Amino acid sequence: MNLEETKIKLQSMLKPERYVHSLGVAQSSFDLAQKYGYDPQRAYYVGLLHDCAKNIPKQEQIEICNQNGIELDEIELITSGLIHAKTGFIVARDEFGLTDPELLNAIFYHATGRENMTLIEKIVYVSDMIEPSRKFDNLEELRKEAFVDLDRALLMTMNLVLKFNIDKNSILHPATLLARNYLLRTTTERYKHRKINS
Numbered sequence: 001m002n003l004e005e006t007k008i009k010l011q012s013m014l015k016p017e018r019y020v021h022s023l024g025v026a027q028s029s030f031d032l033a034q035k036y037g038y039d040p041q042r043a044y045y046v047g048l049l050h051d052c053a054k055n056i057p058k059q060e061q062i063e064i065c066n067q068n069g070i071e072l073d074e075i076e077l078i079t080s081g082l083i084h085a086k087t088g089f090i091v092a093r094d095e096f097g098l099t100d101p102e103l104l105n106a107i108f109y110h111a112t113g114r115e116n117m118t119l120i121e122k123i124v125y126v127s128d129m130i131e132p133s134r135k136f137d138n139l140e141e142l143r144k145e146a147f148v149d150l151d152r153a154l155l156m157t158m159n160l161v162l163k164f165n166i167d168k169n170s171i172l173h174p175a176t177l178l179a180r181n182y183l184l185r186t187t188t189e190r191y192k193h194r195k196i197n198s
């Protein structure tokens with residue numbers, strides 16, 4: 001399936017605003033890949049597909065994961081926004097023919113993050129937040145930081161996600177907390193003299 005065919009198929013599976021978001025994440029992933037030395041075409045492709053399962057009904061997603069031996073934890077089952085990352089891994093593999101394990105993992109972990117993320121996992125996670133159609137307060141600082149220091153932008157993104165969920169009284173997924181702790185443990189020296197906020 002070439003890129004045009006992929007886009008047509010993806011567009012048919014997503015709500016219009018989700019498709020626009022996907023094109024934005026693809027472009028931001030492309031740009032960050034150029035900046036940080038990852039193959040921009042591969043980054044574009046995985047950015048494009050990262051939410052491919054987002055508009056599949058939750059029950060159907062649970063079935064897809066069950067059929068493919070992917071375990072879902074309690075928090076994924078009771079919240080609504082996380083399962084699509086795991087379902088997306090399966091849909092990208094089985095319906096779009098994506099075989100590259102590094103790219104598949106970037107989809108699999110894009111909703112929660114994880115400890116010791118790979119470069120492409122960081123690129124997709126941050127792009128998901130900074131892509132041009134996102135509208136949040138204070139996104140400009142994060143958009144800038146993404147092209148200065150990817151790890152710091154990753155930390156800022158996790159902070160935003162966690163704060164957003166706290167403000168909504170939503171359940172936090174421990175994988176994001178572990179990912180953030182890992183990042184702080186491994187980068188504290190570098191950021192000792194820099195203020196980390198938002």
Ligand SMILES: [Fe+2]
Binds near residue numbers: 050084085
């Ligand atoms: Fe997503």
Ligand SMILES: [Fe+2]
Binds near residue numbers: 025128
């Ligand atoms: Fe997304």
